[in-house]
Amino acid sequence: MELTVGQFASAVDTTIRTLRYYEKIGLLVPGKKNDANQKIYARDDLKKFYNIQLLKTMGWPLIEIKQMLEETAYSFGEMVEMQEAVLRDKRNRINESLEMIARIKNVMNETGNLNNKELMLLMNAIRLEEDQRMILQQYFPATTVDKIMPKNKQQQPAFDLLNRRLLSFFQTSIDIGLRPESQEVQHELQEVLDLVPLSVNELFQSERSLDKQSEILRALLPDDMAEFFGEAIHAFYNNQFEGRGE
Incomplete structure (x- = not known):
């Protein structure tokens, strides 16, 4: 031929x-x-x-x-085995991406469209959830981590809405120049914590320093937000515990 x-x-x-x-x-x-x-x-x-x-x-x-x-x-046989593993990994990543998109769309259906900054913050928060869980598990018992970041799909919509609310509020607070210890910021932080199935004592265990809390935040959030959030938590801790002499 x-x-x-x-x-x-x-x-x-x-x-x-x-x-x-x-x-x-x-x-x-x-x-x-x-x-x-x-x-x-x-x-x-x-x-x-x-x-x-x-x-x-x-x-x-x-x-x-x-x-x-x-x-x-x-060997085509070896190629088939290798490529099966590659394609399974791709499928898993595609499924994870589709799940993230579904969660984002659910938040948007509940709260309206997100601006670009809010969208990126929320997408990154969802994308890095497993990394966040691993960091949190260094400082909290597994039962506490499950309350902070539920894996249960039935609980995720409420968690995503809460996460969106918190991220958006703190970003807005930074943009308009609110102080972390201001009444508005402290009130919002209190309201959000009231919605989390986690007691304040669990969140601020006596043997766990706030420096470690700040270390977690720096790993999870943009630098400016992590610093703002850390200072807000310090102020919240002082109001909740030092004011009562604890």
């Missing part, structure tokens, strides 16, 4: 442009020429083309396909 680039493109239902690109990157290079000095594709090129298409359907990028086909003893 000897086919010119146009004939080969028709035979395998692709475009001349695609074949030219494959040749340019060294993926499929015709090794012969006919009497008219035209590059021609042989039977081995046909087999290689279909192998390339097979690997493409499995999600391999062209540069990796080229490397694999250049190996003298590549």
Whole structure:
């Protein structure tokens, strides 16, 4: 079998442009020429083309396909196993992204559209939840972490709305120049904590310093918000405990 680039493109239902690109990157290079000095594709090129298409359907990028086909003893069986793992990981990440989008849309349905800053804050908060849980578990018992950041899907909508409220309020407070110890900020913090199924004593255990609380916030929030939130919590702690002599 000897086919010119146009004939080969028709035979395998692709475009001349695609074949030219494959040749340019060294993926499929015709090794012969006919009497008219035209590059021609042989039977081995046909087999290689279909192998390339097979690997493409499995999600391999062209540069990796080229490397694999250049190996003298590549195994399709091993490739299948490897790519299955890659695709499962991609599917998991897609599912996580779709879940995040669903949660964001639920918040927007409940509260109206978010501005860009609010949207990014909330998306990052959801995206980093597992990292946040790991950090919190260094300082709180697992039962307390579950109250702060519930994994139960039935509890998540309420948590997301609370999270949105808190993030938006503190960002607005920073933007308009409120002080962390101001009455408005302290009142909002008290209202939010009243909605969390967690006692103040659990949140501020005597053996846990507020410096550690601030360390958690710095890991979870933008720097300006973490600093503001940390100062607000210090003020809240002083009002709740030092005022009572505890």
